[in-house]
Amino acid sequence: MRLTVVERMILGSRLAVVICLVSYGCWLSYIPWKVDLLDIEYDMFGFALLVFGIFSLSSMLFVSHVLLPRFGPRMTGLAVIAFAFALQIWVFAPNTTLFIALAAPFSLAFGVIQPATLAVITQAEALSGRRLQPLHWASFSAGSLIGLLVGVISQALKLPPVLVFGGLFVLTVLVGLYIFMRPFGTVTFKPISSPGFRIPSQTVLFLGALAAASMATISIILDWSALWLTRDLGLTIALGGMGIMAFNFAEIISRLYGEKLINAFGESLVAGWGMLVGCAIFLIATMSGNAYLIVIGFGFFGFFTANFVPVIFGVAVREETENPIAAVNDVNLLAFVGFLFGPPLIGYIAKSVSITACMIILAVTWGLIAGILMLSRKLNGVSNGA
Known part of the structure; x- marks a missing residue:
């Protein structure tokens, strides 16, 4: 059956996100192995993430203002291929210095995929009249989950990392070629105008600040939960990825039904009160100190906070009708400022206190974000459509 233009746009963008996050998710589960192998200190590991943030932010800024307006989103397939090469050399960095330095090329490739796929989904939403952001962000969660499963199973079976990441490398390159030649190769995208380098509107700055606070702290789960569960709470390395x-x-379950949830209950309940409930449950689980309760807490936190980011981008599109693609990319850039400094x-x-303290900060910060967002009165109630 021949796919429509919107379906091809959705297919290409979701494939790009999923395949990259599969590799990245697998890598996250192998971080304790790499940290132990190179004897990397917590602060040096944090510095590697700082390098990742700086170059990701620079890449996204350049892509949004230069590459996307000039070449369009079709370059996403090529970025996926570059991502595969960059991750491969980062994973097998032979020492701490190169581990930090090689985070840069990886983040440059990753920085192309995010704004390019966001541009595609924003155009697809305009053509279809649907809320596609929740399912788009579900692709991030699905890719990460599949990757983590691959990582956990591979470590349980004691497969050589070179075999695991070599296989993912070949698969990612093949998918990147497919995206470039098939779904995106047959789509004529609308021209994307560069907004120029200017100060965003107050609405975009506000939404971007909330997104930055969330990105600054969500890395606690992605980057530190495996170390926390294994080193501090006693789970085996093979089970370290259970929290993520x-x-x-x-997240996947919540985002798969995100469009229906938002239409049925409204943005305020889904992205406001729901987040507060998730934060409270996760805080209680963290304070218990029980690794298995904490894993359950991660699940509740993921479900109740999953649609915050899609709602934020939806508000940006709704409020900034003149150039919605520029608005979502500006919010995305500001979010990565948080990822840069967080x-x-x-x-x-x-290192100075504990990873447990970081988890408490995560729950409290996201609770504050939810409260501020509700007080802003920018969230809609129950809607009857897209």
Whole structure:
């Protein structure tokens, strides 16, 4: 059956996100192995994440203002191929110095995929009249979860990392070629105008600040939960990725039904009160100190906070009708400012206090974000359509 233009846009963007996050999710589960292998200190690991953030932000800024307006989103397939090569050399960095330095090329490739796929989904939403952001972000969760499962199973079977990541490399390159030649190769995208380098509107700055706060702290789960569960709470390395798996699985379920949830209950309940409930459950689980309760807490937190990011981007599109693609990319850029400064700060707190303290900060911060967003009155109630 021949796919429509919108279906091809959705297929290409979701494939790009999923295949890259599969590799990245697998890599996250192998981080304790790499940290132990190179004897990397927490603060040095945080510095590697700082390098990742700086180059990701620079890449996204350049892509949004130069590459996307000039070449369009079709370059996403090529970025996926570059991502595969960059991750391969980062995973097998032979020492701490190169581990930090090689985070840069990986983040440059990753920085192309995010704004390019966001541009595609924003255009697809305009053509279809549907809320596609929740399912788009579900692709991130699905890719991470599949990757974590691959990582956990591979470590349980004691497969050589070169075999695991070599196989993912070949698969990612093949998918990148397919995206470039098939779904995106047969789509004529609308021209994307560059907004120029200017100060975003107050609405975009506000939404971007909330997104930045969330990105600054969500890395606590992605980057530190495996170390926390294994080194501090006693789970085996093979089970270290269980927290991220629970978080991502719950995210996927919530985002798969995100469009229906938002239409049925409204943005305020889904992205406001729901987040507060998730934060409270996760805080209680963290304070218990029980690794298995904490894994369950990760799941509840993932479910109740999953649609915050899609709602934020939806609000940006609704409020900034003149150039919605520029608005979502500006919010995305500001979010990565949080990702830039959050990890090294979290690394310092993890080393000076504890990773448990970082998890408490995560729950409290996201609760504050939910409260501020509801007080802003920018969230809609129950809707009857897209």
